[in-house]
Amino acid sequence: MNPLKVGIIGIGDISDVYINNLKRYSDVLEIVACASRGLEKAKQKAEQHSIPRPYASGMDVINDPDVDIVLNLTIPAVHNEFNIAALKAGKHLYSEKPLGSDLEGAKIIMQLAAEKGLMVGCAPDTFMGARLQTCRELIDNDVIGDLIGASAFCMYHGTETFHPNPDFTYKPGAGPLLDIGPYYVTALLALMGPVKSCSAMGKRSYEKREILSQPRKGEYIDVEVDTHILGNLEFQNGAMATMNMSFDIWDSELPRIEIYGTKGTLCIKDIDPLDGPNLFGGDLLLKTKEDYRWYGFPRASEHKAWVKVPSDRPFDSVSHAVNSRGIGMVDMVYALKNGRKPRASGEMAYHSLEVMTKMLLSAQEKRFYDIDSTFELPKILDIQKGFND
Known part of the structure; x- marks a missing residue:
């Protein structure tokens, strides 16, 4: 070709x-x-x-x-x-x-x-990076057992602390859920599959935000969207997830993502709220029932540490400036060449947008929403074959 x-x-x-x-x-x-x-x-x-x-x-x-x-x-x-x-x-x-x-x-x-x-493909493609692919491999290989649920947290004090023109992030079509949320929702979809239903609550903690970055430091901008979102997702496989996306929080020690199974837990702990599934690489931590901290009584004086999972997978950058953005499109070109579906597919992107849109509707209307769309769980990247599978 x-x-x-x-x-x-x-x-x-x-x-x-x-x-x-x-x-x-x-x-x-x-x-x-x-x-x-x-x-x-x-x-x-x-x-x-x-x-x-x-x-x-x-x-x-x-x-x-x-x-x-x-x-x-x-x-x-x-x-x-x-x-x-x-x-x-x-x-x-x-x-x-x-x-x-x-x-x-x-x-x-x-x-x-x-x-x-x-063919239609769509970002984000960070789920194709080394960390989330390793996470998916462990799930597929039954290391943490059947999926129970997940947590996803991205909480910081908004874009006005660093962006030169942060106005757009506080207008309809943005806010924390639609701005940074796609990385988290897509990561959960790529690991756990399609969502069946969702619910959410939202609030707007500030009606105006002071720009703290140059060159417009000291200006105020109007807030037109909810900036603190709590959401719940029910997946088609029976697993559940909790999400908290916020532009209102000054700092937090919560992990970015945790995945819970009947045999163990996977944890993406990055302190920086703009890391997590926004990166291709990074540390992945594992705890299994053998490492459970509460075995026995009296309690052990030292707990077994989380295990850092090794990975030899490609696309492992931990930089926001130099990374692998675009590999989803490369995979799509190979999908056209080989007559298969792309991993960063339009179907998954549509499903993600439906989930986030209905979370925002749920927050406004105080009710659960069913998700109408679905998608095929993308195949894990084969280390030997790469995109040419």
Whole structure:
């Protein structure tokens, strides 16, 4: 198969990570076009990365007859517009999260793809990293037994402490659940499968937020969404999970994710709330019934420590600046080549967005919501075969 031609829409900071990673797979894909809202910026990015054709608009990329796959790295507000247009033009699609600007848009995207026989993939792809793949391997190999449940926590004091322009994170379509939550929800889905139902509570602790970062330090912005979300998920396999996503907390010692089974517990303990499933690598801790701290009486003076699980899996970066973002798209190209489903699939991304959307509705309406969609649990990455399975 000749390399598939990729056109990129949106060339902000994250685009450099994507482009550098995609270039490593030049045998199966080639970046041929990029677009920004201004031609000069597109030209600079094209020159930086030796991309043949810079464009002044995303539609120019979509209408380029040489482009096979559109990579959409734009802001969420325009995901419906560009993702739908790409599919209507007969292009395969890989999008940054979320799949659509809203659930209705995401539904149209998936319907269009099915009608036209096109493939859709969507970030985040961090679940394909070494840590979560090792976690999945332990679950599949019955190391922690049957799944009982999980916990997921990401609590910090919002983006105004570090982002130069944090306004968008406090507007509809964002907030902690839709901004950082996709990493956590996707991780749980990739480990535990589809969700059956959900419920949530939410609150807005501050009506205005003071920007603490430069260059707008001291300005106040309006808060238009709930910023402290408590959620519960019931999975199709009977397991349950608790989530707490918050922009209102100054600090916490809670772990990022724990997975509970009948034989043991897996723990992702990272202290930094922006680590956890937002990283590809990192430590994975294990406790089994043999290490249980409360065996016997009187209590032992020393408890058995958590075991750090070794891993020789690829994609193990613990950096936010240099990482493996884009491997989900590489896997999608191999899926097209080999006639299989992509791991970071549109179906899973749609399911994730439905779960989060209905959690927010549940918080408003004080009732449980059933989840209508489902997806096929993605296959674990084979260390020897990699994407070429």
